[in-house]
Amino acid sequence: QVQLVESGGGLVQAGDSLRLSCAASGRTLSSYAMGWFRQAPGKEREFVAAIIWSALSYYGDSAKGRFTISRDNAKNTVYLQMNSLKPEDTAVYYCGAQGAASIANIRRPGAYDYWGQGTQVTVSS
Numbered sequence: 001q002v003q004l005v006e007s008g009g010g011l012v013q014a015g016d017s018l019r020l021s022c023a024a025s026g027r028t029l030s031s032y033a034m035g036w037f038r039q040a041p042g043k044e045r046e047f048v049a050a051i052i053w054s055a056l057s058y059y060g061d062s063a064k065g066r067f068t069i070s071r072d073n074a075k076n077t078v079y080l081q082m083n084s085l086k087p088e089d090t091a092v093y094y095c096g097a098q099g100a101a102s103i104a105n106i107r108r109p110g111a112y113d114y115w116g117q118g119t120q121v122t123v124s125s
Contacts, residue, residue, distance in 0.1 A: 002026045002114040006095050009119030012085055016123070020080040022095030022116060030073040033101035036080045037109055038091035038121075045094070049080060050106040058106055062089070085123045092118040 008020040022034065035050035047060045049069040057069050068081040078095060096112035098105065105111035 002029070002097055004095050004097060004114055004116035006093065006116040006119040009093060009121045011122045011124065014086055014123055014125050016085050017081070017083045018085065018121060020082065020093055020095075020119060020121075022078040022080075024076045024078075024097065028073075029076055029078075029097055031099075031101065033098040033106050034069075034071060034078040035096045035098065035106055035112060036069060036078075036093060037096060038089075038093045039118075040091040043091075045109045046091075047107040047109075048093070051078065052101050052103060052106060056103075058103075060107070082121075085121075087123045087125045090121060090123050092120050094118045 003025045005023050033052040036048040037045045038048050039045045048063050049059045051057045051069045051071050066084045071078045095116040097114040098112045
């Protein structure tokens with residue numbers, strides 16, 4: 001069983017930065033695809049970024065140029081560096097782990113096997 005715990009969310013102002021962390025336990029996740037998704041009230045879960053294998057990364061349109069995903073396999077942790085935050089980035093951010101890592105599926109929430117509890121990010125204008 002894999003447990004994922006997100007941290008690093010908070011209340012910031014537009015233009016600020018935050019770094020989210022997703023710490024995994026129960027299994028080494030170096031072979032897993034790891035993704036960040038977000039969900040705002042009344043909206044569907046949205047793909048933000050994913051990293052597969054060592055360092056192949058993909059981003060949703062809202063994250064391109066502002067967010068960076070990275071992983072530290074020694075710490076079994078994935079990070080999401082978020083810069084130039086905007087009020088529309090306000091959401092609960094979730095970390096997911098996909099065991100059968102596949103480039104074709106990294107944007108699909110249903111393809112992830114494990115999820116964290118989420119961390120709230122609120123960006124004020």
